Amino acid sequence: xxxxxxxxxxxxxxxxxxxxxxxxxxxxxxxxxxxxxxxxxxxxxxxxxxxxxxxxxxxxxxxxxxxxxxxxxxxxxxxxxxxxxxxxxxxxxxxxxxxxxxxxxxxxxxxxxxxxxxxxxxxxxxxxxxxxxxxxxxxxxxxxxxxxxxxxxxxxxxxxxxxxxxxxxxxxxxxxxxxxxxxxxxxxxxxxxxxxxxxxxxxxxxxxxxxxxxxxxxxxxxxxxxxxxxxxxxxxxxxxxxxxxxxxxxxxxxxxxxxxxxxxxxxxxxxxxxxxxxxxxxxxxxxxxxxxxxxxxxxxxxxxxxxxxxxxxxxxxxxxxxxxxxxxxxxxxxxxxxxxxxxxxxxxxxxxxxxxxxxxxxxxxxxxxxxxxxxxxxxxx
Numbered sequence: 226x227x228x229x230x231x232x233x234x235x236x237x238x239x240x241x242x243x244x245x246x247x248x249x250x251x252x253x254x255x256x257x258x259x260x261x262x263x264x265x266x267x268x269x270x271x272x273x274x275x276x277x278x279x280x281x282x283x284x285x286x287x288x289x290x291x292x293x294x295x296x297x298x299x300x301x302x303x304x305x306x307x308x309x310x311x312x313x314x315x316x317x318x319x320x321x322x323x324x325x326x327x328x329x330x331x332x333x334x335x336x337x338x339x340x341x342x343x344x345x346x347x348x349x350x351x352x353x354x355x356x357x358x359x360x361x362x363x364x365x366x367x368x369x370x371x372x373x374x375x376x377x378x379x380x381x382x383x384x385x386x387x388x389x390x391x392x393x394x395x396x397x398x399x400x401x402x403x404x405x406x407x408x409x410x411x412x413x414x415x416x417x418x419x420x421x422x423x424x425x426x427x428x429x430x431x432x433x434x435x436x437x438x439x440x441x442x443x444x445x446x447x448x449x450x451x452x453x454x455x456x457x458x459x460x461x462x463x464x465x466x467x468x469x470x471x472x473x474x475x476x477x478x479x480x481x482x483x484x485x486x487x488x489x490x491x492x493x494x495x496x497x498x499x500x501x502x503x504x505x506x507x508x509x510x511x512x513x514x515x516x517x518x519x520x521x522x523x524x525x526x527x528x529x530x531x532x533x534x535x536x537x538x539x540x541x542x543x544x545x546x547x548x549x550x551x552x553x554x555x556x557x558x559x560x561x562x563x564x565x566x567x568x569x570x571x572x573x574x575x576x577x578x579x580x581x582x583x584x585x586x587x588x589x590x591x592x593x594x595x596x597x598x599x600x601x602x603x604x605x606x
Contacts, residue, residue: 369407
């Protein structure tokens, strides 16, 4: 079998899909995307296919090594995200070739279902509690929220109290038998983390995600030591080398993104590396159906999996495309907060190519907002 061609599709709300074709009529799908830089990643994918055209798609590891390491300049979010989408598509082809789901090729499933969480949105404690109750009504056993908007470098007591009040409202709405996780998007400094997190400890979050920016990962050890709350990070770390220092700093949950961290191949290696540090894995995935399908295949194959993010209701624009681009939505059916093991070949989904092509005609130019502090300086989004 040889790779004969590919197509890229910019689809709403902020995604990029890739289809890889072969001379035996088997095609695989991947999602190579950096949110807000879709056109940039698309050009990188095109450059990588200068090497891939005519190659055997079954040599997944060989192609990963060449695309990741043969260039003088390596790594980073753009290169690793382009590689990630290609890697997903090659695993999809491999599974379809052998008639088995990808997790079967990774050694078989170690669980029968995967736990997922739903997103909670709102500006006030009342709105957050209402949104959390809606997720519980849908059967979710865990929710995640970002309990703060734009923050000053060292926030006021009123701002800190508002964060605590919002989280407390969600805890009351979902009760003690369900979990809540918190995502701070790197909006805290190390000092702010040590100031705020102790106030959240009585509410027992499942984890706190990205309290500091990835460029300040050196501070995570101090943050870990300052709180009993499990610390999670990794959506902006793109390889096992990026994860090396945070694993040794004592994080509790690693969050590689299968569309940023080199695809299924590298995310599997990150998970194995995390296991050696007694660290759980909760793959980051605020993306489309292909990225979620690829994440689920990994989840079923790794022993140290915790919980899976998914984009329905995430609030970064209309996320209905998570289902609209599928010919059959059954693989993403949530039952009691879980998704059952997919048994279809490859990534386990069938893309509605007509819907994808129609969306690609519209395209998108999604950009994240630019936030400002009260003095006019740039704030972290």
